Amino acid sequence: MRIDILTAFPGMFAGPLDESMIKRARERGLADVRVHDLRAFTTDRHRTIDDYAYGGGSGMVLKPEPIFEGVRAIRQQIEDGQTSRTILLSPRGTPYTQQTAKTLAQADHLVLICGHYKGVDERVVEGLGVEEWSIGDYVLTGGELPAMVVIDSVVRLIPGVLSDIESATGDSFYDGLLDCPYYTRPECFEGMRVPDMLLSGHHQQIRRWRRLESLRATFARRPDLLDECALSDEDRELLNTLIERKDVDFHEPD
Ligand SMILES: C[S@@+](CC[C@H](N)C(=O)[O-])C[C@H]1O[C@@H](n2cnc3c(N)ncnc32)[C@H](O)[C@@H]1O
Incomplete structure (x- = not known):
């Protein structure tokens, strides 16, 4: 399985992806996890990824352009016939469960979009055909930790990742x-x-x-x-x- 993460804070993934089960899955070629800095998909000198919310109020919103650019660039690398799902981590999303993890583990490819600040421009959802999933009824600072939760719960279900002794089926x-x-x-x-x-x-x-x-x-x-x-x-x-x-x-x- 290939997993692409689009984030404004790529450094947050360094530890979790390089330890324990996910590290082993990556080393064995069972999970190909790639972290993309949202700023790499900006075109202006200041590499702007956020802006004020229309209508006013406090807090910034992640702009649509870098996210569209990033997701489109990633999707171009997906081979024909592969099943790919694009997910926005959001407290407004459908509650994420083990059942969700099971269905995601059957995909060939996942794109995870991490929100930040007040959230993500809503046009990302309809314009890119994105699914919204929430990891619980509480609010975190960004989508990075929820993305790690999704990655961990999905990768451990990929056949061959867990040894028999750690089998997920009794969990x-x-x-x-x-x-x-x-x-x-x-x-x-x-x-x-x-x-x-x-x-x-x-x-x-x-x-x-x-x-x-x-x-x-x-x-x-x-x-x-x-x-x-x-x-x-x-x-x-x-x-x-x-x-x-x-x-x-x-x-x-x-
Ligand atoms: C501070 S939150 C934004 C909260 C948003 N204004 C709301 O109340 O629904 C910033 C980002 O963190 C992520 N996030 C926070 N809590 C989450 C949760 N429970 N599940 C999934 N993602 C979450 C999302 O990507 C969100 O865009």
């Missing part, structure tokens, strides 16, 4: 549920013991215990997820057991 949200809790050595730490089941060596029962804990956490913390989740007969049976035994600690949101 929270992958199949709609929260993940189960995990423990490692020592068996007893400051009086807290690892659940006996995990020490039993019964693989089938451990699988069932993990599924039960996954359902318990989802039911207690994020019951909204259960409405969207395709539960198996075994899941329903486990869930009913939890409900009948009143064996769930509900976590009230703050």
